[in-house]
Amino acid sequence: MVAHINTVAFQGVEARLVDVQVQMAPGLPAFTLVGLPDKAVAESRERVRAALTAIGLALPPKRITVNLAPADLPKEGSHYDLPIALGLLAAMEVISAETLSRYYVLGELSLDGSITAVAGVLPAAIGANAAGKGLICPESCGSEAAWASESIDILGPGTLVQLVNHFKGMQVLSRPEPGMAEEAGQLPDLSDIKGQESAKRALEVVAAGGHNLLMIGPPGSGKSMLAQRLASILPPMDAHEMLEVSMIASIAGNLTDGRISPRRPFRSPHHTASPAALIGGGIRAKPGEISLAHHGVLFLDELPEFSPRVLESLRQPLESGQTMIARANHHVTYPSRFQLIAAMNPCRCGRAGEPGHTCKRGRKCADDYQAKISGPMLDRIDLRIEVPALSAADLVLPPPRESSADVAKRVYVARDIQHQRYRSSPGSNTTNAQADGELLEKVATPDDAGLQLLREASDVMQLSARGYHRVLRVARTLADLENVENLGRIHIAEALSYRTSSLELRSAA
Numbered sequence: 001m002v003a004h005i006n007t008v009a010f011q012g013v014e015a016r017l018v019d020v021q022v023q024m025a026p027g028l029p030a031f032t033l034v035g036l037p038d039k040a041v042a043e044s045r046e047r048v049r050a051a052l053t054a055i056g057l058a059l060p061p062k063r064i065t066v067n068l069a070p071a072d073l074p075k076e077g078s079h080y081d082l083p084i085a086l087g088l089l090a091a092m093e094v095i096s097a098e099t100l101s102r103y104y105v106l107g108e109l110s111l112d113g114s115i116t117a118v119a120g121v122l123p124a125a126i127g128a129n130a131a132g133k134g135l136i137c138p139e140s141c142g143s144e145a146a147w148a149s150e151s152i153d154i155l156g157p158g159t160l161v162q163l164v165n166h167f168k169g170m171q172v173l174s175r176p177e178p179g180m181a182e183e184a185g186q187l188p189d190l191s192d193i194k195g196q197e198s199a200k201r202a203l204e205v206v207a208a209g210g211h212n213l214l215m216i217g218p219p220g221s222g223k224s225m226l227a228q229r230l231a232s233i234l235p236p237m238d239a240h241e242m243l244e245v246s247m248i249a250s251i252a253g254n255l256t257d258g259r260i261s262p263r264r265p266f267r268s269p270h271h272t273a274s275p276a277a278l279i280g281g282g283i284r285a286k287p288g289e290i291s292l293a294h295h296g297v298l299f300l301d302e303l304p305e306f307s308p309r310v311l312e313s314l315r316q317p318l319e320s321g322q323t324m325i326a327r328a329n330h331h332v333t334y335p336s337r338f339q340l341i342a343a344m345n346p347c348r349c350g351r352a353g354e355p356g357h358t359c360k361r362g363r364k365c366a367d368d369y370q371a372k373i374s375g376p377m378l379d380r381i382d383l384r385i386e387v388p389a390l391s392a393a394d395l396v397l398p399p400p401r402e403s404s405a406d407v408a409k410r411v412y413v414a415r416d417i418q419h420q421r422y423r424s425s426p427g428s429n430t431t432n433a434q435a436d437g438e439l440l441e442k443v444a445t446p447d448d449a450g451l452q453l454l455r456e457a458s459d460v461m462q463l464s465a466r467g468y469h470r471v472l473r474v475a476r477t478l479a480d481l482e483n484v485e486n487l488g489r490i491h492i493a494e495a496l497s498y499r500t501s502s503l504e505l506r507s508a509a
């Protein structure tokens with residue numbers, strides 16, 4: 001007899017059904033595992049054997065074959081322990097195979113028979129629900145699985161014994177409740193920042209329209225401070241966004257105690273990050289920082305210090321909102337619609353362009369440093385602003401009265417206008433930064449005076465077609481912040497002002 005248990009293999013955030021087949025046949029005692037298992041899966045034989053021993057069961061002296069079908073789908077991770085153990089228990093007729101066939105199963109086993117947390121429970125629960133099945137998962141992942149649907153049957157045992165007792169009717173496992181993360185403390189507030197009014201305005205625009213931003217300024221002017229405060233003015237995620245973000249976090253094993261949060265992700269990888277860490281991939285094709293920042297912010301501090309390869313690899317996901325990682329025999333796609341916030345100094349000494357300062361290496365200092373950011377990369381950044389050094393006079397001023405909460409209110413209103421606007425349009429965009437092509441033309445056509453200014457400016461500034469559209473998107477956001485429908489000259493003028501910075505002036509000179 002062959003026992004069948006349903007489990008999953010992950011391809012991106014998608015859970016594909018894997019059939020665990022267990023056969024016990026007469027012959028020399030052996031325990032073989034086939035079906036393209038990776039190292040962690042191959043090792044599960046030992047964990048399963050030990051866990052069964054721990055609950056007082058020994059494997060029968062037979063020829064045991066475990067097959068993970070389909071055979072051509074790579075099986076990675078440690079979540080196959082529990083389905084294999086349950087397949088053995090079904091083959092040994094300890095638990096009814098018919099009952100188990102109503103569930104998808106995943107979990108890792110300890111040698112003492114306890115079931116430990118695994119990554120990817122939320123996508124597995126969504127897959128199980130779509131297939132009309134229930135889910136058996138580790139206890140600590142139960143609240144994560146409960147988000148998949150209100151009606152899905154979930155069993156979250158802490159140990160193998162509890163699960164066996166549940167099926168024997170000696171103990172009842174209750175359905176876990178969906179868990180919300182408690183927000184860890186207050187986010188840093190905008191009111192900590194003195195002066196820098198134009199940078200704060202740019203931050204508000206960026207938050208309202210989901211645009212990309214580059215801040216250029218001398219050391220200690222508050223660039224990192226500003227970026228870290230963006231999270232405090234972004235609107236919370238809606239239910240759909242929260243689920244998408246949590247699926248990626250679940251695959252990456254980043255959901256603590258299976259709790260999910262409405263706060264937008266804010267990822268700030270160090271500049272020594274490798275392409276695999278940033279984009280995704282590596283041995284298990286895990287999501288990278290850009291996917292973990294989906295629907296949130298990717299903050300690249302000290303932008304020119306990132307390796308050129310890493311920076312250039314951001315170009316494609318920045319446009320398409322997703323990342324495709326090619327593996328030896330398949331592709332994995334992760335969503336990565338993030339907002340890029342970057343900060344840099346104007347030159348290696350950090351003070352180029354300041355009145356009275358001359359770099360030791362002259363103009364070359366700034367030119368060489370800024371040349372590390374390629375033109376196409378810069379073209380993808382809607383707002384580029386300078387954050388000048390603060391004078392002592394600014395620093396002794398009392399703290400500003402406006403707090404993050406005040407700015408967040410305006411941002412929320414502007415985002416709501418965009419939601420209403422794009423709700424009926426095709427595609428999944430919800431912000432001005434994502435509006436494209438025909439849709440952009442429909443929602444962001446300036447009035448005559450605005451159009452004239454834009455025409456003149458694009459000749460003088462040599463705007464690319466992409467640059468032209470990006471100006472329109474920012475202008476749309478500026479109008480939305482004012483809650484006006486008409487896109488006027490004033491909006492175009494402010495949007496254009498965000499595209500000129502010392503960086504351009506230098507390259508134009």
Ligand SMILES: Nc1ncnc2c1ncn2[C@@H]1O[C@H](COP(=O)(O)OP(=O)(O)OP(=O)(O)O)[C@@H](O)[C@H]1O
Nearest residue numbers: 192193194195196218219220221222223224225345
């Ligand atoms: N506008 C400001 N208001 C109050 N404090 C500030 C301001 N700007 C800078 N500071 C102080 O200076 C410190 C350094 O600021 P921050 O790290 O943001 O600078 P930076 O621009 O990122 O510099 P670098 O280019 O060296 O990374 C802050 O921790 C804060 O104490």
Ligand SMILES: [Mg+2]
Nearest residue numbers: 223224301343
């Ligand atoms: Mg900094």
